[in-house]
Amino acid sequence: MISIQQTRIEATLAQLFRDSKYDILKMMKVAAKSFVRPMQPSDFKEAYLSISSEQGKDLKQLIQDKNLKNVVEFGTSFGISTLYLASGVIETDGHIITTELIESKALKAIENFQKAGVADRIEVRVGDAVETLQGHREPIDLLLLDGWKDLYLTIFQLLESNFHSNTIVYVDNADMNETRVFLNTLAKDSRYQFQSKHQGKVVLITSQHWLRA
Numbered sequence: 001m002i003s004i005q006q007t008r009i010e011a012t013l014a015q016l017f018r019d020s021k022y023d024i025l026k027m028m029k030v031a032a033k034s035f036v037r038p039m040q041p042s043d044f045k046e047a048y049l050s051i052s053s054e055q056g057k058d059l060k061q062l063i064q065d066k067n068l069k070n071v072v073e074f075g076t077s078f079g080i081s082t083l084y085l086a087s088g089v090i091e092t093d094g095h096i097i098t099t100e101l102i103e104s105k106a107l108k109a110i111e112n113f114q115k116a117g118v119a120d121r122i123e124v125r126v127g128d129a130v131e132t133l134q135g136h137r138e139p140i141d142l143l144l145l146d147g148w149k150d151l152y153l154t155i156f157q158l159l160e161s162n163f164h165s166n167t168i169v170y171v172d173n174a175d176m177n178e179t180r181v182f183l184n185t186l187a188k189d190s191r192y193q194f195q196s197k198h199q200g201k202v203v204l205i206t207s208q209h210w211l212r213a
C-alpha cells in the first residue's frame, strides 16, 4: 500500500518539476516589472520557487530517520516540498499542516495532493501564516520555513512553545540576506544549535531547551 502511494507521489512530483522549469521565464517577468514598481507576493502566483529534489529526498529521509510525525510547513506554493514531506510521513504515520497565502496556489496544491493520493494526510490552510498558524497548540516535530523570509522570525516565535527536545526547524534559503538576519538573531542565544546543509542553502535548528513533551 505504502509503495503504491510512494509511486503516485513520485509521478506527481515528476510532473510538477517538469512544469517548474518555466520558473526562470516567470521570474524574468517579475524582475522586469520590479523596475516600475516594488515586487508584491502576488507577482509570484505562477512560480513554484520550490526546494530541489535533493533537498526533498533528504527531508523524506530526515522524517524517517527521526520518526517525525507532526509536521508544519510555512509556504506551500504548488506543493512540491509538501509532497516530499508526505512521502516521509506516510512512513511514520504522521500528518502535515501547510499554509499558503495565495488562494489559487493553495487550490492547485490540494489538487496535486489528491492526484498523489495523500490529501488525507495534509491540511492546507489558506491565508497569511501569521493568522492561519495563530493559536497552534499541538507539538511540532518538524517545522519547514519556506515562505517569505521576513516572516521567519515571527513564525518561529509564534510556534516555538510547541517545540520539544527532538524538534527540527528546517530553514530553507538560509543563504539569503533576510534569512541571515533571522539566523543571526537566534545565534545570539546559546540555547540554539545550527547545522548547515546543502552548501549553506539549508540550516537545521535544534535546541535541547525546548522541553515540551
Ligand SMILES: C[S@@+](CC[C@H](N)C(=O)[O-])C[C@H]1O[C@@H](n2cnc3c(N)ncnc32)[C@H](O)[C@@H]1O
Binding pocket: 041, 044, 048, 049, 050, 051, 074, 075, 076, 077, 078, 079, 080, 081, 082, 099, 100, 101, 102, 105, 127, 128, 129, 130, 146, 147, 148, 151
Ligand atoms: C518559496 S515558495 C514555497 C515553495 C514550496 N515550499 C516548495 O518547495 O514547493 C514561498 C511560498 O510562500 C508563500 N507565502 C509567502 N508569504 C506567506 C504568508 N505570509 N503566509 C503563507 N504563505 C506565504 C508564497 O505565496 C509562496 O507560494
